[in-house]
Amino acid sequence: MKNKIIISILIQIIIASAVYSSESNCLNCHSDFEDENGASQMITKDIHWQKGLGCEGCHGGDPELDDMDEVREVKGYQGIPDTKDIPAFCASCHADATYMHEHNPSLPTDQLDKYKTSVHGIQLLKEGDTKVANCISCHTVHQINSAELPHSSTHPQNIPGTCGKCHDDADYMKEYGIDTNILSDYTVSVHGYALLEKGDLGAPACNDCHGNHGAAPPGVSSLAAVCGTCHAIEAELFNDSPHKQAFEENDIPMCETCHSNHKILHPKDEWIGSKEPSLCIECHSLDDGTIGLETADAIAATLEKLIHAHSEAETTLSEAKEKGMMTTEEEFLLKEVEQSLIQTRTRLHSFNKDSVEPKAVVGIEKANLVRTNSAALIDEFYFRRIGLGIATLFITLLCIGLYLKIRNSEKEKS
Amino acid sequence: MSEEKSRRGFLEILLGSSAVMALSAVLYPIFKFITPPKTAEANLSQLKLSFTRAEIELEAQKAKYFKYGKALGIIFINEKNQLKAMDATCTHLDCTVQHRPDLGILWCSCHNGRYGLDGTNISGPPPRPLSTYAVKEVDDVIFVSKGDS
Amino acid sequence: MNNTDSPLMKWFDTRFKINALIEYMSNKSVPTHSHSSFYYLGGISLFLFIIQVVTGILLLMYYRPGADSAYESVQFIISNVSFGWLIRAIHSWSANLMIFFVFLHMFTVYFTKAYRKPRELTWITGMGLFVLALSFGFSGYLLPWNELAYFATRVGTGMAGAIPLIGDDIMTIMRGGEEVTGATIGRFFGLHVAILPGLFTLLLSLHLIFVQRQGMSEPVAWSAKPEHKKKYMKFFPSFILRDLLVWMVVLNVIAILAVFFPDGIGVVHWPLGEKADLFSPPPAVIRPEWYFMFAFQALKMLPAHVWFMEGELFGILLFTIGGVIWMIVPFIDKDAGQNKRSKAFTYFGCFVLAFILFMTVYGYLVE
Numbered sequence: 001m002k003n004k005i006i007i008s009i010l011i012q013i014i015i016a017s018a019v020y021s022s023e024s025n026c027l028n029c030h031s032d033f034e035d036e037n038g039a040s041q042m043i044t045k046d047i048h049w050q051k052g053l054g055c056e057g058c059h060g061g062d063p064e065l066d067d068m069d070e071v072r073e074v075k076g077y078q079g080i081p082d083t084k085d086i087p088a089f090c091a092s093c094h095a096d097a098t099y100m101h102e103h104n105p106s107l108p109t110d111q112l113d114k115y116k117t118s119v120h121g122i123q124l125l126k127e128g129d130t131k132v133a134n135c136i137s138c139h140t141v142h143q144i145n146s147a148e149l150p151h152s153s154t155h156p157q158n159i160p161g162t163c164g165k166c167h168d169d170a171d172y173m174k175e176y177g178i179d180t181n182i183l184s185d186y187t188v189s190v191h192g193y194a195l196l197e198k199g200d201l202g203a204p205a206c207n208d209c210h211g212n213h214g215a216a217p218p219g220v221s222s223l224a225a226v227c228g229t230c231h232a233i234e235a236e237l238f239n240d241s242p243h244k245q246a247f248e249e250n251d252i253p254m255c256e257t258c259h260s261n262h263k264i265l266h267p268k269d270e271w272i273g274s275k276e277p278s279l280c281i282e283c284h285s286l287d288d289g290t291i292g293l294e295t296a297d298a299i300a301a302t303l304e305k306l307i308h309a310h311s312e313a314e315t316t317l318s319e320a321k322e323k324g325m326m327t328t329e330e331e332f333l334l335k336e337v338e339q340s341l342i343q344t345r346t347r348l349h350s351f352n353k354d355s356v357e358p359k360a361v362v363g364i365e366k367a368n369l370v371r372t373n374s375a376a377l378i379d380e381f382y383f384r385r386i387g388l389g390i391a392t393l394f395i396t397l398l399c400i401g402l403y404l405k406i407r408n409s410e411k412e413k414s
Numbered sequence: 415m416s417e418e419k420s421r422r423g424f425l426e427i428l429l430g431s432s433a434v435m436a437l438s439a440v441l442y443p444i445f446k447f448i449t450p451p452k453t454a455e456a457n458l459s460q461l462k463l464s465f466t467r468a469e470i471e472l473e474a475q476k477a478k479y480f481k482y483g484k485a486l487g488i489i490f491i492n493e494k495n496q497l498k499a500m501d502a503t504c505t506h507l508d509c510t511v512q513h514r515p516d517l518g519i520l521w522c523s524c525h526n527g528r529y530g531l532d533g534t535n536i537s538g539p540p541p542r543p544l545s546t547y548a549v550k551e552v553d554d555v556i557f558v559s560k561g562d563s
Numbered sequence: 564m565n566n567t568d569s570p571l572m573k574w575f576d577t578r579f580k581i582n583a584l585i586e587y588m589s590n591k592s593v594p595t596h597s598h599s600s601f602y603y604l605g606g607i608s609l610f611l612f613i614i615q616v617v618t619g620i621l622l623l624m625y626y627r628p629g630a631d632s633a634y635e636s637v638q639f640i641i642s643n644v645s646f647g648w649l650i651r652a653i654h655s656w657s658a659n660l661m662i663f664f665v666f667l668h669m670f671t672v673y674f675t676k677a678y679r680k681p682r683e684l685t686w687i688t689g690m691g692l693f694v695l696a697l698s699f700g701f702s703g704y705l706l707p708w709n710e711l712a713y714f715a716t717r718v719g720t721g722m723a724g725a726i727p728l729i730g731d732d733i734m735t736i737m738r739g740g741e742e743v744t745g746a747t748i749g750r751f752f753g754l755h756v757a758i759l760p761g762l763f764t765l766l767l768s769l770h771l772i773f774v775q776r777q778g779m780s781e782p783v784a785w786s787a788k789p790e791h792k793k794k795y796m797k798f799f800p801s802f803i804l805r806d807l808l809v810w811m812v813v814l815n816v817i818a819i820l821a822v823f824f825p826d827g828i829g830v831v832h833w834p835l836g837e838k839a840d841l842f843s844p845p846p847a848v849i850r851p852e853w854y855f856m857f858a859f860q861a862l863k864m865l866p867a868h869v870w871f872m873e874g875e876l877f878g879i880l881l882f883t884i885g886g887v888i889w890m891i892v893p894f895i896d897k898d899a900g901q902n903k904r905s906k907a908f909t910y911f912g913c914f915v916l917a918f919i920l921f922m923t924v925y926g927y928l929v930e
Contacts, residue, residue, distance in 0.1 A: 201541065324825065342524065346524075385822065395815045398429070400428070436811070440814075444617075
């Protein structure tokens with residue numbers, strides 16, 4: 001009886017250890033001396049591990065062995081690669097179209113090629129500067145995950161922070177002489193606000209303008225193309241405008257000159273015109289021989305008219321709404337005015353008053369309609385009060401009459 | 415006695431006239447209520463459009479907008495010559511999309527959002543597809559409707 | 564005062580013996596005492612019902628039942644039809660006030676024991692009218708087909724499903740299907756504008772004939788009073804004129820409420836809001852109308868299981884038993900029938916009233 005128990009325990013131990021070692025002996029030892037930030041602790045959250053790629057898939061060695069020294073003797077053991085070797089290290093699989101096709105066919109295999117063209121890639125691979133970003137700087141080492149996962153370092157909302165790890169660090173970036181306010185500038189920009197505060201994943205993170213693996217600052221000539229991926233009409237109008245040639249000839253960056261680059265704030269309507277705080281006067285002056293400021297003033301006046309009409313319509317409408325009137329129709333119409341306002345502001349980029357005006361005129365007409373309709377509703381509100389006053393007066397008179405009648409008829413009797 | 419009489423006379427007049435006035439205060443709204451309003455009947459959720467297919471074809475973009483409750487819809491003729499209707503408000507921010515027969519897409523000019531002609535978001539910032547309306551053409555009249563009806 | 568000499572009256576009198584009717588009415592009298600004001604409550608309810616009929620018929624001209632037209636037509640009434648907002652506001656205010664005055668009427672009758680012999684049937688028809696009034700409220704609430712109404716109706720009809728054996732069938736019949744859909748509107752509409760008004764008019768006629776035939780109930784204490792100490796006023800014209808005066812005051816109040824609060828106020832409100840969407844998640848607070856709040860809250864507070872049955876079923880059973888006792892109270896309260904004070908029934912009434920008040924207030928507080 002006792003023997004049977006001992007034998008069964010022994011069998012269980014053998015089975016258990018067999019199962020254990022078949023998983024990976026690496027974790028066995030590494031987890032002994034690594035804390036929660038160690039590779040053995042983090043790797044289970046890594047997409048490669050989850051898809052069945054063990055430690056040996058990258059680092060080589062034999063996971064069946066249980067002596068660390070013996071592991072290092074095995075042919076193909078890589079251990080920790082040198083920083084400058086990391087791109088090639090990852091690319092051994094990720095640039096292999098046949099291999100990637102078997103495991104994740106939807107993933108591109110040109111990351112290394114792109115990396116070589118990036119500022120980071122050139123610095124690392126040609127200059128041997130190991131401070132610049134390589135694969136793991138952005139993707140992490142043992143917690144690599146799909147960009148779709150919210151906790152991934154490459155998820156759109158985490159990208160500004162990921163890039164900011166270096167680019168926001170003034171000490172670290174000192175020798176490169178580039179601005180380290182990028183992250184804080186971006187965070188307060190319309191794009192940063194939309195992405196980080198409002199959670200609008202359609203808003204651009206760093207990589208949407210700079211590229212990711214081929215990261216480089218857009219040149220003066222490609223700036224309009226970069227911004228134009230989303231702001232298509234603005235780019236198109238600008239390219240047809242007289243500014244296009246003038247900017248190119250003088251090497252002035254296109255969108256950035258007025259809108260800045262990382263700290264893109266909500267544009268102000270006062271930016272156009274011939275007086276402070278207009279941006280036109282930074283290049284133009286009254287006697288510069290162009291129709292620049294004249295056009296700016298004309299456009300500013302048109303825009304101002306529309307904005308005024310819109311805000312009057314809005315005020316009157318909200319007053320009518322506050323009074324409890326049904327304003328569905330007017331609210332609907334006001335939305336169209338807002339569309340006109342957006343379109344008019346967009347049209348600004350043609351820097352041609354004849355292109356701006358028609359859109360504004362439509363908006364002004366609609367805004368005036370909203371205002372008159374809302375005013376009519378407010379009148380209706382007062383009409384109701386007056387109507388009620390008259391009706392209650394009549395009914396109250398009848399009440400008084402009835403009361404007197406009752407008193408009278410009772411007096412007669414007594 | 416005559417004073418008594420005149421007081422009673424006054425009371426009769428007060429009662430009679432105030433009764434007539436109160437009655438008219440009640441009847442006036444009722445009369446106005448039964449007077450047919452400018453648009454004689456309610457717009458139903460099955461909306462009858464005020465224009466025909468021919469009028470849509472006349473448009474440069476082969477599309478027209480319509481109002482459906484509080485929402486704005488767009489109805490257009492696709493490449494197979496079918497009428498399609500969807501929400502015209504871009505799912506990204508609040509801009510109005512337009513039909514681009516030259517590109518075969520619905521396009522939101524604000525941030526270059528693109529939708530397929532079935533409403534799916536193809537590229538650009540829009541996070542969701544546009545919701546669609548059912549379109550029914552009876553003789554020359556177009557009806558659009560949404561949801562379960 | 565006597566107008567019987569006028570040619571018009573003569574014309575009628577030779578045909579319908581009008582004078583006999585006036586003679587009959589002027590011989591009727593109404594007791595005058597400290598609680599005489601209770602006698603006007605039934606009349607006020609009647610007046611509110613008349614307003615409901617008139618405004619209801621008016622709304623019917625534009626309202627169109629159906630999932631794709633109900634909401635739109637109500638919206639149309641409010642925004643496009645002149646005075647449509649007023650008619651809807653009056654219909655809603657008057658509905659709520661009617662339920663309120665019916666409650667008051669019922670409880671004052673109960674506590675003054677006016678139900679006692681020989682007015683048992685007046686009480687029973689009154690109870691029938693009470694149930695019908697509640698059904699009016701329940702069915703009318705759904706008709707605008709807005710979000711509030713849709714979810715309240717889903718919960719309300721769902722409670723019927725708790726009844727064993729026939730519960731599911733009742734629920735399906737009420738909803739016109741498994742779920743609350745456009746088919747339900749059709750049913751509720753038919754109920755609200757045809758079946759209920761028909762039944763209500765029938766019962767109301769009986770109720771009024773009984774009241775006219777038997778006159779107002781005198782207080783229990785009067786049976787011990789000597790005849791000369793009892794005070795009366797003539798039903799015609801004294802009481803009728805007072806009735807009319809009270810009605811006009813009520814009309815005035817409704818007009819003011821309807822203009823200042825067309826969408827109701829506080830917990831008594833009926834904003835049109837968003838159209839019912841069968842697929843949207845229910846709002847955070849699903850709230851029945853105030854007059855169902857006590858029942859809703861009581862059912863909600865019951866544990867999942869009481870003895871061997873489901874809590875909800877137990878609650879419904881309890882309400883049914885309570886309702887039946889309440890209805891046949893004239894037959895079991897024998898003491899009152901002999902003009903004796905029946906304390907036990909007064910206490911029972913106090914308990915019911917306290918229960919309703921507490922549950923209603925509590926229901927709104929825990930929200």
